Amino acid sequence: MKYSEQTQDFFEQVYQVVRLIPKGRVTSYGSIAKALGTPKSSRIVGWAMNASHKHPDIPAHRVLNRNGLLTGKMHFESPTRMQELLEKEGVKVEKDKVVDFQRLFWDVQEELGKGM
DNA sequence: AGCTTGACTTTGA
DNA sequence: GTCAAAGCCAAGC
Numbered sequence: 001m002k003y004s005e006q007t008q009d010f011f012e013q014v015y016q017v018v019r020l021i022p023k024g025r026v027t028s029y030g031s032i033a034k035a036l037g038t039p040k041s042s043r044i045v046g047w048a049m050n051a052s053h054k055h056p057d058i059p060a061h062r063v064l065n066r067n068g069l070l071t072g073k074m075h076f077e078s079p080t081r082m083q084e085l086l087e088k089e090g091v092k093v094e095k096d097k098v099v100d101f102q103r104l105f106w107d108v109q110e111e112l113g114k115g116m
Numbered sequence: 117a118g119c120t121t122g123a124c125t126t127t128g129a
Numbered sequence: 130g131t132c133a134a135a136g137c138c139a140a141g142c
Contacts, residue, residue: 010139029124039125040137046123047139065124072123 010036014048015055017108021062024090025106026098028066035108050075061085068101 013036021027029045038044045063049072052058061082065071073082073096083093092099 030126033124038138041139042124042137043122044124044138049123051140052123060123063123066126070123075123 010038010041010044011048011051014045015052015058017112018049018052018058018060018063020108020112021059021106024104026062026064026068026086026091026101026104027106027108028064028068030066031106031108032063035112046072059085062089062106064098064101068098068105070096070098 014032017032017035028042029049030039030042033039033042033045049058049060049063052060060072061070061076063072070082070086070093073079076082083096086093086098091104098104
């Protein structure tokens with residue numbers, strides 16, 4: 001069995017996946033949503049991240065949009081905090097965009113599918 | 117109760 | 130390739 005039933009909070013599932021993202025890798029909201037079985041709920045993932053501030057360890061800086069753009073950088077402690085965190089993990093960021101995003105992309109559906 | 121907004125994605129032009 | 134519009138679900142007003 002993958003995750004719990006959908007009766008559990010969608011946010012918890014999102015957080016769980018985000019925490020599993022390897023250091024130096026990134027993913028998109030859509031991939032997480034799809035991994036949870038609701039690809040249309042990509043926006044909900046964003047909401048989850050918005051609420052992730054009340055959580056201790058949520059590497060939200062590893063979660064970007066489909067274009068690899070740091071869309072939520074303005075919601076961090078500082079607008080530049082997200083980029084700094086990514087660069088500190090070895091991820092190069094150019095103009096609020098992750099360099100070689102496609103290469104650093106961490107497919108949740110695949111990784112979790114073959115890992116679990 | 118309803119309407120608007122939002123850290124998104126996909127499809128159509 | 131880009132730009133505009135629709136769809137989606139949850140939280141906030």
